[in-house]
Amino acid sequence: MKQDETAVASFPASRLRRLRMTEHLRAMVRETHVGVQDFIYPLFVVPGTNVRKEVSSMPGVYQMSVDRIVRECAEVRALGIPAVIFFGIPEEKDEAGSGAYDEHGVVQEALRAVKRDVPGLVLVTDVCLCEYTSHGHCGIVRGDEILNDESVELLVREAVSHAEAGADIVAPSDMFDGRVGAIRRALDEHGFVNIPVMSYAAKYASGFYGPFREAAESTPKFGDRRSHQMDPANADEALREVAQDIAEGADIVMVKPALPYLDILRRVKDTYRMPTAAYNVSGEYAMVKAAARAGWIDGERVMMELLTSIKRAGADLILTYFAKEAAALLERRR
Numbered sequence: 001m002k003q004d005e006t007a008v009a010s011f012p013a014s015r016l017r018r019l020r021m022t023e024h025l026r027a028m029v030r031e032t033h034v035g036v037q038d039f040i041y042p043l044f045v046v047p048g049t050n051v052r053k054e055v056s057s058m059p060g061v062y063q064m065s066v067d068r069i070v071r072e073c074a075e076v077r078a079l080g081i082p083a084v085i086f087f088g089i090p091e092e093k094d095e096a097g098s099g100a101y102d103e104h105g106v107v108q109e110a111l112r113a114v115k116r117d118v119p120g121l122v123l124v125t126d127v128c129l130c131e132y133t134s135h136g137h138c139g140i141v142r143g144d145e146i147l148n149d150e151s152v153e154l155l156v157r158e159a160v161s162h163a164e165a166g167a168d169i170v171a172p173s174d175m176f177d178g179r180v181g182a183i184r185r186a187l188d189e190h191g192f193v194n195i196p197v198m199s200y201a202a203k204y205a206s207g208f209y210g211p212f213r214e215a216a217e218s219t220p221k222f223g224d225r226r227s228h229q230m231d232p233a234n235a236d237e238a239l240r241e242v243a244q245d246i247a248e249g250a251d252i253v254m255v256k257p258a259l260p261y262l263d264i265l266r267r268v269k270d271t272y273r274m275p276t277a278a279y280n281v282s283g284e285y286a287m288v289k290a291a292a293r294a295g296w297i298d299g300e301r302v303m304m305e306l307l308t309s310i311k312r313a314g315a316d317l318i319l320t321y322f323a324k325e326a327a328a329l330l331e332r333r334r
């Protein structure tokens with residue numbers, strides 16, 4: 001018997017609708033379950049005190065100062081969400097993105113404060129330079145080239161600095177070659193052998209990042225990120241990217257964005273069987289919010305459907321701006 005003929009009886013003996021007749025039956029045979037434990041909630045840390053400024057293109061998402069981040073993290077933990085990921089927007093930006101590896105940088109301060117006041121929450125940090133550089137690029141720029149190896153040296157300093165301030169997981173998002181291995185070696189040398197690396201392994205040069213760049217104030221002043229992020233048309237290359245990061249010591253691999261790349265997610269999960277994350281990015285969030293506000297879709301329903309699709313495609317973890325809203329909804333449904 002060929003595999004695609006397995007257990008397929010024909011109508012009328014088989015009526016697939018039988019198991020769809022009530023919610024109790026549907027729940028019993030449901031294959032994919034989205035739960036609060038799947039979520040990682042992104043947070044944007046800014047300087048100052050008592051700052052809580054909504055990102056206009058991402059309703060419900062705020063830039064917050066460290067004191068407000070602490071309160072937010074307490075709320076996140078109370079909802080049962082296990083982890084947050086920090087992005088930092090420094091007071092001042094420079095060519096070398098030095099705010100990224102400053103021991104008193106915004107993310108480092110947030111890490112110390114949340115570790116102290118909200119124990120048990122897993123603190124992930126985004127490791128990149130684009131929020132910290134005056135030109136908005138992910139690394140050191142010479143002429144019109146974004147340099148690889150020189151930039152990796154700075155990312156290594158940033159990752160170690162985050163670990164020293166209390167990060168539980170570091171997540172390099174730059175897509176430069178060799179950065180996972182370099183970060184792994186440096187963490188080990190500094191005694192952080194048990195700090196995992198979650199690599200943005202297959203990250204595409206995507207138009208869906210638009211609203212994030214407002215939130216992170218990281219729009220490049222010139223050029224774009226196509227010399228390091230992946231071409232949306234490529235799939236086999238994503239597997240090579242992921243293989244390389246695993247070989248260099250990545251503990252969790254990520255596909256970003258999620259929805260236009262569910263095929264990549266499925267191939268990555270099937271090929272490597274690694275803990276796999278997907279980033280449900282700002283543009284995906286903003287589209288749902290905008291259409292729901294216009295009354296064109298049922299926002300909650302679409303939110304749960306798309307989170308389910310990401311899980312079904314193979315994600316173990318979902319970085320999503322919907323985390324709090326979805327957690328509250330799942331709690332109400334229990």
Ligand SMILES: [Zn+2]
Pocket residue numbers: 128129130131137138173174
């Ligand atoms: Zn970047």
